[in-house]
Amino acid sequence: xxxxxxxxxxxxxxxxxxxxxxxxxxxxxxxxxxxxxxxxxxxxxxxxxxxxxxxxxxxxxxxxxxxxxxxxxxxxxxxxxxxxxxxxxxxxxxxxxxxxxxxxxxxxxxxxxxxxxxxxxxxxxxxxxxxxxxxxxxxxxxxxxxxxxxxxxxxxxxx
Amino acid sequence: xxxxxxxxxxxxxxxxxxxxxxxxxxxxxxxxxxxxxxxxxxxxxxxxxxxxxxxxxxxxxxxxxxxxxxxxxxxxxxxxxxxxxxxxxxxxxxxxxxxxxxxxxxxxxxxxxxxxxxxxxxxxxxxxxxxxxxxxxxxxxxxxxxxxxxxxxxxxxxxxxxxxxxxxxxxxxxxxxxxxxxxxxxxxxxxxxxxxxxxxxxxxxxxxxxxxxxxxxxxxxxxxxxxxxxxxxxxxxxxxxxxxxxxxxxxxxxxxxxxxxxxxxxxxxxxxxxxxxxxxxxxxxxxxxxxxxxxxxxxxxxxxxxxxxxxxxxxxxxxxxxxxxxxxxxxxxxxxxxxxxxxxxxxxxxxxxxxxxxxxxxxxxxxxxxxxxxxxxxxxxxxxxxxxxxxxxxxxxxxxxxxxxxxxxxxxxxxxxxxxxxxxxxxxxxxxxxxxxxxxxxxxxxxxxxxxxxxxxxxxxxxxxxxxxxxxxxxxxxxxxxxxxxxxxxxxxxxxxxxxxxxxxxxxxxx
Numbered sequence: 070x071x072x073x074x075x076x077x078x079x080x081x082x083x084x085x086x087x088x089x090x091x092x093x094x095x096x097x098x099x100x101x102x103x104x105x106x107x108x109x110x111x112x113x114x115x116x117x118x119x120x121x122x123x124x125x126x127x128x129x130x131x132x133x134x135x136x137x138x139x140x141x142x143x144x145x146x147x148x149x150x151x152x153x154x155x156x157x158x159x160x161x162x163x164x165x166x167x168x169x170x171x172x173x174x175x176x177x178x179x180x181x182x183x184x185x186x187x188x189x190x191x192x193x194x195x196x197x198x199x200x201x202x203x204x205x206x207x208x209x210x211x212x213x214x215x216x217x218x219x220x221x222x223x224x225x226x227x228x
Numbered sequence: 229x230x231x232x233x234x235x236x237x238x239x240x241x242x243x244x245x246x247x248x249x250x251x252x253x254x255x256x257x258x259x260x261x262x263x264x265x266x267x268x269x270x271x272x273x274x275x276x277x278x279x280x281x282x283x284x285x286x287x288x289x290x291x292x293x294x295x296x297x298x299x300x301x302x303x304x305x306x307x308x309x310x311x312x313x314x315x316x317x318x319x320x321x322x323x324x325x326x327x328x329x330x331x332x333x334x335x336x337x338x339x340x341x342x343x344x345x346x347x348x349x350x351x352x353x354x355x356x357x358x359x360x361x362x363x364x365x366x367x368x369x370x371x372x373x374x375x376x377x378x379x380x381x382x383x384x385x386x387x388x389x390x391x392x393x394x395x396x397x398x399x400x401x402x403x404x405x406x407x408x409x410x411x412x413x414x415x416x417x418x419x420x421x422x423x424x425x426x427x428x429x430x431x432x433x434x435x436x437x438x439x440x441x442x443x444x445x446x447x448x449x450x451x452x453x454x455x456x457x458x459x460x461x462x463x464x465x466x467x468x469x470x471x472x473x474x475x476x477x478x479x480x481x482x483x484x485x486x487x488x489x490x491x492x493x494x495x496x497x498x499x500x501x502x503x504x505x506x507x508x509x510x511x512x513x514x515x516x517x518x519x520x521x522x523x524x525x526x527x528x529x530x531x532x533x534x535x536x537x538x539x540x541x542x543x544x545x546x547x548x549x550x551x552x553x554x555x556x557x558x559x560x561x562x563x564x565x566x567x568x569x570x571x572x573x574x575x576x577x578x579x580x581x582x583x584x585x586x587x588x589x590x591x592x593x594x595x596x597x598x599x600x601x602x603x604x605x606x607x608x609x610x611x612x613x614x615x616x617x618x619x620x621x622x623x624x625x626x627x628x629x630x631x632x633x634x635x636x637x638x639x640x641x642x643x644x645x646x647x648x649x650x651x652x653x654x655x656x657x658x659x660x661x662x663x664x665x666x667x668x669x670x671x672x673x674x675x676x677x678x679x680x681x682x683x684x685x686x687x688x689x690x691x692x693x694x695x696x697x698x699x700x701x702x703x704x705x706x707x708x709x710x711x712x713x714x715x716x717x718x719x720x721x722x723x724x725x726x727x728x729x730x731x732x733x734x735x736x737x738x739x
Contacts, residue, residue: 073658080654084399091406094421098413106684109416112676113409120402126395142657147452151653154451158444158625162642170633174626178619186618200623204630212279214634 070145074138077131085124091117157181169219175201231361238585242593247290251590254291255598256605258298262314263306263609266447266624269299269315269540270556270666274438275631277564285568286583290590292564293544296557297349297598300500300540302609304341304533305602309334309460309610317500317536320508324521324528329460331524335468338606340526341533343476344483346599348534351487352494352541353591356548360577360588363549367574372681373692375551377702379675381709382497382552386664388712389498396660404665407432408672415680427640434563434669435635438556440645441662443628445652447621464606479530482511486531490538495546499555499663500539507535541591547572548584551674556663559670 091113099108100115131138143151157177164173179197182188188196208214218227241247261272273292280288303315308325321341328337370378387397410421411431422428476483486507493503511531512521521528543554544561551573553559565572570580577584612620632645655662668675686692694700708715 076654077658080658080660084403087403087406088399090423091409091421094423095409098416098418098420102688105415106680107688109413109418109420112679113406113421116402116405116409120399120406123395123398123402127393127399130393130395143452147454150454151448151452154448154621157622159646161625162629162646165629165642166639170630174630178622178626181622182619186616188618196619200626204626208630208634214279215637216630216633217639 070141071143071148072138073140073142074131074135076142077138078128081124081128081131085121085128088117088120088122088124092121153185157185165217167219169222170216171201171205172219172221174204231357234361234581234585235357235589237582238587238589239593241286241582241586242290242590247287247590248593248597250287250291251294251594251597252601254294255298255301255594255601258295258300258598259302259305259602259605259609260298260612261295262299262302262304263612264620264624265306265312265314265450266443266621267627268303268442268446269296270438270560271442271446271628272299273557273560273564274435274442275627277435277560277567278631278634280564281567285565285570285580286586288564288568289561289583289587290594292561293587293591294594294598296540296561297537297594298602299557300349300537301342301345301598301602304345304536305338305606305609306613308337308341308529309606310613317504317540318532319501320504320532321529321536323508323532324523324525326460327522327524328526328529333524334460335464336472336526337524337529338464339469339472339603340476340479340529342599342602343473344479344486344530344534345537346595347483348487348490348536348538349541349595350592351484351534352491352538352544353588353595355491355495355542356545356588356591360545360549360584363545364574364577367550369698370550370574372678372685373695373699374702376675376678376682377693377699377706378550378552379671379678381702381706382546382667382671383664384706384710385496385498386661386667388709389502390661390664391502392659392661394713396658397664400655400660400662401664401668404437404668405672405675407437407665408434408669409676414673414677427638430636430638432644432669433635433641434560434666436632436641436644437648437669438560438666439628439632440648441652441655441665442556443624443631444645444649445656447624447628448649448653449656450617451621464603469603479527482527482530483534485510485514486534487538490535490540491542493535494539494542494554497543497546497552497554497663497667498539499543500536503539504532504536508532537595541595544587544591548576548587549574553667553670556666559663559667563670 095110095114095117098110100110101108161173161177164176175197178200179193182193182196183190208216258272261267272295276292276295280291299315303313303318304321306312306314307318307321308329311322311326313319313322325337325341383401387394390397410428413420419429489507490503493499508528508531511527512518515527543558547553547558547562553562562572570576629642629645632641635641652662682692693703
């Protein structure tokens with residue numbers, strides 16, 4: 070079980086890290102005065118500084134109020150549900166890069182409906198393929214916005 | 229009045245057959261994204277925006293604003309029928325809307341919600357019609373320091389009046405500005421904060437951030453709660469609708485009060501969410517029977533709805549006239565304007581009056597269209613929510629990623645959406661406000677340019693920010709808002725307390 074205080078502290082550390090990263094990255098470009106006004110790094114540097122400082126305050130508040138923040142941030146059951154949702158989403162992104170977005174969408178919709186929704190495979194596959202075909206028609210023909218395509222579309226000579 | 233003559237021209241633009249069709253389509257899409265969890269107004273507009281790049285700007289903005297109205301209405305529908313706010317700004321509507329629906333007064337609750345929302349929106353648009361030229365003329369005097377001061381004012385009011393931890397708001401805002409600076413620097417031509425990733429050269433689009441933060445982040449929250457929809461069956465019977473319309477004038481005080489709150493919160497960047505909570509709280513305080521609030525009091529539906537929509541529509545005013553959006557959705561639309569090659573701000577009124585007045589006229593029509601469409605389609609959209617979430621959820625995921633890819637045809641953006649999704653999930657759970665991040669990402673370049681130009685004008689001296697009456701006033705006002713919580717404590721210390729707090733329960737704005 071993840072405690073609220075742990076989550077607060079972790080998030081504050083990450084945002085502080087992002088702030089410091091922006092400061093370090095900005096230093097490269099000059100944060101002082103240049104011939105054309107403030108250096109290109111000035112604005113990101115001070116924004117990074119602001120984020121880092123505010124994150125430290127958040128961190129301090131989370132540390133001090135630790136006993137007050139002893140409620141659960143995420144219990145086991147919730148974590149499982151989030152993982153069961155995000156796992157397939159990440160696989161969907163990987164599949165999009167390998168197989169193209171339409172095939173990935175059809176697979177993703179079919180498999181989540183079948184394995185997680187408890188529907189029959191036939192119905193799941195019909196829904197998945199139908200949805201992918203719908204997106205294909207709407208995007209490629211109606212709006213003429215191309216999405217990433219993979220080997221299947223190439224085999225059909227669709228692009 | 230000049231404005232009304234211009235408005236008449238606007239109506240001639242907005243009232244074409246094509247535009248009315250676009251309005252209906254936009255409203256329908258909007259209701260759909262408003263009804264579905266994980267697809268709110270800002271996210272819906274972001275998803276649709278890339279598809280409008282090739283459209284003419286007037287049609288495009290009519291589509292997007294109509295979608296916005298639709299989304300606001302859709303959010304109220306789920307609040308009342310399912311006790312699930314489709315939008316953060318319709319949380320307050322659940323307090324009395326759902327009890328009313330459970331008592332079998334669903335039609336009455338829905339009709340009241342839609343009509344008062346429509347009323348609020350029309351008040352908002354009327355205020356825009358009257359004030360816009362004046363604000364734009366006023367803003368003509370602005371140069372870089374004044375603009376920077378206005379941006380500062382907008383963010384100061386988020387920090388001071390946001391209701392969440394001011395330091396979390398600062399983190400959110402600073403990160404937004406930081407993300408905006410990634411990539412090519414428009415002035416020096418240098419590549420900033422890319423850390424060697426060639427994918428970051430073209431920067432991080434605010435649309436990607438919105439899709440991740442609002443779309444994937446919201447879905448993660450929904451999944452975590454293991455959402456079940458237990459809706460109240462809704463049949464909208466025309467008889468009940470007519471009966472409710474006849475009863476509406478009874479609530480005129482609540483309508484006017486709530487619209488005023490909404491307009492104020494929309495123009496200052498308090499946003500629709502804060503407006504609806506504040507309006508609900510106030511309605512309860514001044515009511516003669518506050519004990520009935522929370523158990524199906526019609527005024528508890530009328531007040532948050534009117535305020536929500538008044539804020540939603542009046543948020544367009546600062547976006548158009550000043551180039552400072554009043555809400556996350558307005559920020560996304562403003563980003564859209566810039567992508568279409570328009571320059572939001574006072575010059576827009578001079579350069580593209582057809583666009584400005586076409587938009588304003590379409591806001592009148594769009595809201596009327598929205599009320600009619602939403603009343604007719606409630607049963608249809610309610611039935612969509614009965615489709616199990618194991619089907620709807622993944623489809624929303626696919627739509628989000630398709631939308632993200634269409635922004636710039638970059639595969640790297642898909643990973644960014646995942647990253648922003650995780651961030652949105654953590655931020656929502658830990659009560660970091662997200663709207664300041666989106667606003668900062670949209671305004672980032674403009675704010676930085678204003679900062680640099682001000683510094684060049686003053687040769688690096690900060691004294692330029694109190695060099696004339698206008699800029700000093702803006703800065704002073706911003707500082708007051710920024711330190712509002714501190715000032716509040718000081719005032720309370722100095723005056724021995726009689727009433728414990730200025731606002732009653734239920735006025736704490738979330739998100």
